[in-house]
Amino acid sequence: MNIVLAQKSDALAVAKIHKTEIGKGFLSSLPVTFLEKLYVAMIESDGGVCVVAKENNIVVGFIMGTASVKSFYAFFLKRYSVQATCILFLKVFNVSQLKKIFETLFYPVKEKSLPPAELLTMAVVKEFQGKGIASQLFLEFVQAMKKKNVTEFKVLVGEELLPAIRFYEKAGFVFLKNINIHNNKKTRVYVYTIF
Ligand SMILES: CC(C)(COP(=O)(O)OP(=O)(O)OC[C@H]1O[C@@H](n2cnc3c(N)ncnc32)[C@H](O)[C@@H]1OP(=O)(O)O)[C@@H](O)C(=O)NCCC(=O)NCCS
Numbered sequence: 012m013n014i015v016l017a018q019k020s021d022a023l024a025v026a027k028i029h030k031t032e033i034g035k036g037f038l039s040s041l042p043v044t045f046l047e048k049l050y051v052a053m054i055e056s057d058g059g060v061c062v063v064a065k066e067n068n069i070v071v072g073f074i075m076g077t078a079s080v081k082s083f084y085a086f087f088l089k090r091y092s093v094q095a096t097c098i099l100f101l102k103v104f105n106v107s108q109l110k111k112i113f114e115t116l117f118y119p120v121k122e123k124s125l126p127p128a129e130l131l132t133m134a135v136v137k138e139f140q141g142k143g144i145a146s147q148l149f150l151e152f153v154q155a156m157k158k159k160n161v162t163e164f165k166v167l168v169g170e171e172l173l174p175a176i177r178f179y180e181k182a183g184f185v186f187l188k189n190i191n192i193h194n195n196k197k198t199r200v201y202v203y204t205i206f
Pocket residue numbers: 032033131132133134135136139140141142143144145146147167168169172173174175177178179181
């Protein structure tokens with residue numbers, strides 16, 4: 012198993028894993044081409060960290076986050092808003108999706124007390140789960156965040172994602188509070204401190 016920083020050419024594979032393994036999340040409801048753009052932007056952006064696990068050169072897991080969610084969304088909107096809007100208009104555009112996109116993009120502005128850095132998402136292909144791959148990805152992710160002078164970062168996780176909650180708690184994340192995004196769907200906020 013190779014644990015390495017992602018290249019732009021890995022973005023489509025990462026987007027597909029996201030869609031398959033986090034089926035219920037809001038971002039998963041968006042077209043895979045939109046997610047691919049999001050991951051390319053993450054890999055390109057200054058504060059972005061995306062680490063992948065590769066087995067025989069095939070991506071089987073990933074973790075991604077940023078030193079500043081606000082700066083990342085600003086970068087994404089500046090560089091990709093036209094392409095992203097076209098994809099959304101073609102595939103999914105309706106008022107409730109638009110509302111969710113705004114809730115997702117602007118919750119960091121509302122939640123000013125939280126650390127600016129965030130682990131945005133991670134997933135491992137089902138057949139490869141339970142083998143310690145997420146743990147290896149997480150170690151590499153922490154090192155990469157440290158290099159960006161991040162001392163603490165948050166993660167938001169839906170209450171229904173029990174394996175992920177167990178993972179974060181075992182990794183040393185501390186529960187901070189519950190928040191409601193997307194029509195009062197309960198989301199847990201955890202914070203990880205890099206020592
Ligand atoms: C969460 C996820 C990334 C964990 O990946 P993984 O490679 O299987 O995790 P690891 O093998 O490194 O597990 C490390 C620890 O996490 C916890 N854990 C992982 N999967 C678990 C499960 N299904 N049930 C309970 N605890 C689990 C355990 O404490 C485990 O340690 P242990 O094996 O000593 O008991 C994986 O389950 C996944 O992709 N889930 C779907 C996507 C998802 O929910 N992502 C989070 C979005 S915020």
